[in-house]
Amino acid sequence: MNAVRVGLLGCGVVGTEVVRQLQTHAEDLAARIGAPLELVGIAVRREHKPRDLDVDPALFTTDAMSLVTRDLDVVIEVIGGIEPARTLILSAMEHGASVVSANKALLAEDGATLYAAADKHEVDLYYEAAVAGAIPLLRPLRESMVGDKIRRVLGIVNGTTNFILSAMDADGTGYGDALEQATALGYAEADPTADVEGFDAAAKAAILAGISFHTRVRLDDVYREGMTEVTASDFASSKAMGCTIKLLAICERAADGGSVTARVHPAMIPLSHPLASVRGAYNAVFVESDAAGQLMFYGPGAGGAPTASAVLGDLVAVCRNKLSGATGPGASAYAQLPVSPMGEVVTRYHISLDVADKPGVLAQVATVFAEHGVSIDTVRQQSRQDGGGEASLVVVTHRASDASLNGTVEALRSLDTVRGVASIMRVEGE
């Protein structure tokens, strides 16, 4: 039986682990694929860098473009970023290779170009590792749930921010201290912007929404708010509500089914929700569908070995397809639903206001909500003990559109009696 020829692009944390697992499980993989695998080459930036790997040094090359054009069956791309990854993947496909990628940024930014190329050249493009690391998620959504209609996806898809928020929840610490702890333990990078500002989660939300709704969703379509403004006081409020706070990636089909939305922001979720007990650097994705009901997929969202596991799962599928002369189910965007802007998202809100402590203020505030069509569920007013003549007013609304809520908040800010809007937090998963 001819070996399946594999080229690897990138040999960082994930790439190294891919090579290791290819070696450790060589026999198992051959049995599962039906043919042995041959690692033809590994494209790296620095050819002679010392590496903790027992492989023939001749496999390493800095000429990635030559590697992808060398009559390969499969190319594994774990470089990350837009370029040169995109050019290399397109070139690999043009030369007949199927592609396994872990590149969330590229897929969210320009997935359409890659999907089209895969279709054109009749090769596979699998990318399980791009969202929620080791958790088998994209293929279950794409394949197992393909006969169902997905309504909503709520995901904890960034381990760094979940670690920070879990620490804030458990210890009552502020964001700064929790971030420091995460950095010290290696859960946050030196520059944590991509994680804490929600860029990483937004790329994953774009991919999840696209697969869930059979619609093209780009990174630009995803509303994004980071979690750097979440305070210890927000956690205190959330506890009073029977909730915790998570940074969620939320993909929703509108109630009429005619459009979709995708967003990333911190939100309160009830402690009884399965996502509430997902702590530390773990990821979990909660899916609501018409027929299956409520499902959750849980596991490590990052790390070399877990990510490599997802890559190898894809690799086996792609190799089997190659050997049988078929391709797996490609990206499907047949539904072509429009992606609505954030203003049309409907949810509940928890709003903390600092107001003047005098009669009539609650009536004034309630009138503003009513004028903007935002219905109030509960209000809690509490005088401050500091003698400054201020009270704190916590309003939890019924479901309202983001646009109505923004209008309400703007009008509240212009009231003399409202000294400040301390926080606005969406409430999800109820």
Added chain:
Amino acid sequence: MNAVRVGLLGCGVVGTEVVRQLQTHAEDLAARIGAPLELVGIAVRREHKPRDLDVDPALFTTDAMSLVTRDLDVVIEVIGGIEPARTLILSAMEHGASVVSANKALLAEDGATLYAAADKHEVDLYYEAAVAGAIPLLRPLRESMVGDKIRRVLGIVNGTTNFILSAMDADGTGYGDALEQATALGYAEADPTADVEGFDAAAKAAILAGISFHTRVRLDDVYREGMTEVTASDFASSKAMGCTIKLLAICERAADGGSVTARVHPAMIPLSHPLASVRGAYNAVFVESDAAGQLMFYGPGAGGAPTASAVLGDLVAVCRNKLSGATGPGASAYAQLPVSPMGEVVTRYHISLDVADKPGVLAQVATVFAEHGVSIDTVRQQSRQDGGGEASLVVVTHRASDASLNGTVEALRSLDTVRGVASIMRVEGE
């Protein structure tokens, strides 16, 4: 494009829902498959039974055998039980049809015959719905995790017993009351034997072990204990341990990798374990593997619509394979690992003894444990307040084999000072 011809065997709760979803999602399914579906016939026991379905009455037939030989592309089997399901499935395959089944009993009892027939006739046999209902589990294990090495599977795979145990845990009620409640709410059948005695879970354990370890595991290979003996007092003990009690299906690879075990029994698991918060009729399966680490799959384990969702996911995959002239990855038993008997299973134990309340008893008991090579982790002795001269002794062991534990318990029972063994509970998931 020619329609894909589908025959349906059985039109009970699941079958009815399959027909409904085929109708509701006809356009979506056609788009995802690449061809429309044609429901050619529905085999039922009673042709003219009134049904809550809007379908051509001519589709119903009592002659299932004629239906499966009518040039079908796919046969969906939701009759359940061994016969006539097996004969019909084998006949369908012989006539070139791929099969989607939800039949856990048949797959656990005689999967090998079905897998062999699927191989021989080059058709697919998919059965996602057979374990954990709607939860995409078998295909992720079989396909997404195929590049990884699964070490252990811990599953809550029976909703009825999980509902009962959750109620006992929450309310402190006994088994009888909780069962009554489950029956009243429709979570338990009139004859709950298959659920509460663990037969249903054992069939699922056999299927899970087979897929996880690429080894043939039959129902007879699965050790089984029901949960009818679990008492309110066991729950009190488990709370003192920081645990709850679940009926678990446990599939394990031995530490040396050379053999596997499969078993079903009630067990204490720590409250911090993700499975501990799976309550009510929900199912969840926790998977530990070399590379991916710890994963969990959660969702509804039964019910017409959820089970039908799993059937339709399989249907789409099987139809796509048909159209591309390929078959999916078949059952693989290449590892052929021996299945070890229960005596070789190694775990921890929580043992409650009623002993004479006098000096020297603890030393006697500890000697028996030592003589059988079972190392003690903690002991708690408590005099009874009833003045009967008895004390209760709770021993939690370190890891020991089931055979050693049984030997220990037998020897304890023969001690004069041991009045009775109140309960023995395994401790898992630590």
